[in-house]
Amino acid sequence: MASGSWAPPRLDDFILTDKLGSGTYAAVYKAYRRHNVREVVAVKCVSKRTLNKASVENLLTEIEILKAVHHPHILELKDFQWNQDYIFLITEYCPGGDLSRFIRSRRILPEKITQIFLQQLASALKCLYEKNISHLDLKPQNILLSGLDRPHLKLADFGFAQHMMSQDEPQALRGSPLYMAPEMVCSRHYDARVDLWSVGVILYEALFGKAPFASKSFSELEEKIRSDRTIELPTRPRVSLDCRDLLQGLLKRDPNERISFPDFFAHPFVDLEHMACAESLQKATSLVFEAVEKDGVGEHAAALTLYCRALDHFIPALHYEADVRRKQALRLKVNQYISRAEELKVLVSSSNKTLLMQGNTSRELLKEMAQDKPRLFAALEVASAAVAKTCRSIQRKVKIRRIGRRREQSRPNSRFEKMTRAWCLMPWIFINKVWESCC
Numbered sequence: 001m002a003s004g005s006w007a008p009p010r011l012d013d014f015i016l017t018d019k020l021g022s023g024t025y026a027a028v029y030k031a032y033r034r035h036n037v038r039e040v041v042a043v044k045c046v047s048k049r050t051l052n053k054a055s056v057e058n059l060l061t062e063i064e065i066l067k068a069v070h071h072p073h074i075l076e077l078k079d080f081q082w083n084q085d086y087i088f089l090i091t092e093y094c095p096g097g098d099l100s101r102f103i104r105s106r107r108i109l110p111e112k113i114t115q116i117f118l119q120q121l122a123s124a125l126k127c128l129y130e131k132n133i134s135h136l137d138l139k140p141q142n143i144l145l146s147g148l149d150r151p152h153l154k155l156a157d158f159g160f161a162q163h164m165m166s167q168d169e170p171q172a173l174r175g176s177p178l179y180m181a182p183e184m185v186c187s188r189h190y191d192a193r194v195d196l197w198s199v200g201v202i203l204y205e206a207l208f209g210k211a212p213f214a215s216k217s218f219s220e221l222e223e224k225i226r227s228d229r230t231i232e233l234p235t236r237p238r239v240s241l242d243c244r245d246l247l248q249g250l251l252k253r254d255p256n257e258r259i260s261f262p263d264f265f266a267h268p269f270v271d272l273e274h275m276a277c278a279e280s281l282q283k284a285t286s287l288v289f290e291a292v293e294k295d296g297v298g299e300h301a302a303a304l305t306l307y308c309r310a311l312d313h314f315i316p317a318l319h320y321e322a323d324v325r326r327k328q329a330l331r332l333k334v335n336q337y338i339s340r341a342e343e344l345k346v347l348v349s350s351s352n353k354t355l356l357m358q359g360n361t362s363r364e365l366l367k368e369m370a371q372d373k374p375r376l377f378a379a380l381e382v383a384s385a386a387v388a389k390t391c392r393s394i395q396r397k398v399k400i401r402r403i404g405r406r407r408e409q410s411r412p413n414s415r416f417e418k419m420t421r422a423w424c425l426m427p428w429i430f431i432n433k434v435w436e437s438c439c
Contacts, residue, residue: 009045009086016043025050030093041078044089058159059087065133065158066091072277073124075144075156094154096145099202103140108209111239116319118203119275120153122265125195126272128161129261134191136160138198139179140205150319177221178211182253185225193255196264200250207243208234212251228253242269276316281330284313288337295340304344307337 008016008029016029026046033039046059066077066089079090096102099117103109109117121143128135135142137160145151181197183190205211212231215221231251233244246269249259265272274280291306314334321327 008043009088011043011045011081011083011086011088014041014043014090016045025055031090040093042091042093044091046087046089048085048087061161062158063089065161069127069131069133071124071127073120073153073155074127075154091156092154094144094146094156096147096151098141099143099145099153099206100140102145102148102151103206103209108237109206111207111243114203114206115243115269115271116276117153117206118199119270119272121155121199121202122270122272123275123277124153124155125199125261126265129192129265132192133161135195135198137176137179138195138202139176140202141176143202150322177218177225178213180225181255182225183255185222191255192261193258196250196258196261197255199264200247203247203250204231204233207237207239207247240269242267246270274312274316276320278320280313280317280320284310284317287313291337295344300344300347304341304348307341307344311337311341 008019008027010016011031013034014031015034016031018030020028020030020042022028026044028042028044031041031043033041051059063077063080066075070076075094076092077089078092081088081090125135135155135158137157138155142155142157144154144156146154177185179198179201181190181194184194201211201213213221213224215224231248231253233239233247239247246259246264246267249267250264252258259267264270287306287310291303291310294300294306295303311334314330314337318327318330318334321330
């Protein structure tokens with residue numbers, strides 16, 4: 001325990017150690033339960049002497065919401081206690097720090113990592129939305145990480161949160177200016193949609209390294225907030241069309257033009273259906289059972305579709321699984337499904353375009369499976385380049401062939417079709433061989 005200059009308060013049943021952070025009226029400490037040192041928690045210590053009416057209301061709101069809401073991506077309140085001097089909020093411990101520190105340490109985040117974080121945040125916000133709760137202070141500093149190895153986000157700090165409907169118009173200014181929606185500053189009339197703007201700012205900062213209104217002074221920040229200029233997205237680094245579309249929808253100054261909550265949750269870049277969660281493996285397994293049944297009765301086209309849909313869930317299932325042995329067993333099983341899907345591609349009569357697109361799932365899955373195998377990852381990069389080059393060449397040949405023979409329909413089992421399938425499958429046969437040798 002540290003010196004008395006910053007010695008933490010005493011709390012029955014807990015030993016408070018490292019100071020994790022502090023704010024206007026509270027400090028947060030890492031702590032251990034006295035009779036179970038393996039249970040690590042965080043304790044928010046609120047000094048009663050610093051509390052005014054507003055801060056008491058914020059504290060009561062935070063306790064009320066954390067007690068009522070249980071979600072894997074919302075910080076869990078384990079207990080709360082008080083004594084003569086302090087009120088203690090005992091929550092789960094998040095050793096990964098906050099998202100702000102995580103972004104700063106990497107400057108920018110890859111789009112795929114950003115998407116995974118966004119899915120987790122969106123999942124938490126959907127839970128709040130269904131309970132008519134708005135956070136009102138979304139920012140990277142209020143988003144904690146469960147760890148640094150495959151971290152999970154935990155939404156925290158509900159002191160400004162409110163139960164509110166879309167027609168509510170609270171007058172008080174709440175939140176952090178850099179992440180505030182313009183209507184909070186310009187009109188002081190706002191509703192739950194301010195959280196969507198804040199999500200857009202967080203997404204922008206993760207991808208491009210700074211918030212859209214990043215400023216050197218408060219006056220400069222205020223000018224940017226009050227301006228009616230459209231938020232321009234940087235051209236570098238490049239982001240996908242879905243990601244760009246979502247950013248533009250979130251960062252609309254006029255809340256009436258901003259993307260709605262239902263449209264946000266359903267957006268293809270958010271893609272909550274395929275987020276890594278406890279249900280991912282269950283969804284994948286259910287689809288695989290259907291695929292095996294169809295495969296067994298010779299319905300190859302239906303089986304291929306089901307295998308591909310299952311693989312779309314196996315990627316997040318692999319990301320979610322923390323146990324090394326279970327993950328390795330899952331990888332081996334998934335590799336069998338990939339091999340069977342590749343075999344079915346040869347059997348199924350389909351267009352070149354469909355055939356080429358169906359390779360995306362297995363390629364993404366193999367990249368996920370290759371993260372800790374350098375040989376496989378290197379081979380995958382080579383094969384990916386080969387596939388891309390070959391597919392572009394094939395698409396050009398298909399276009400030329402169709403222009404020259406407009407009146408003649410290509411037969412599915414033509415020599416050219418078989419050659420197309422062979423070229424597309426060759427790199428993945430090679431990848432599977434390397435994968436088997438690595439395992």
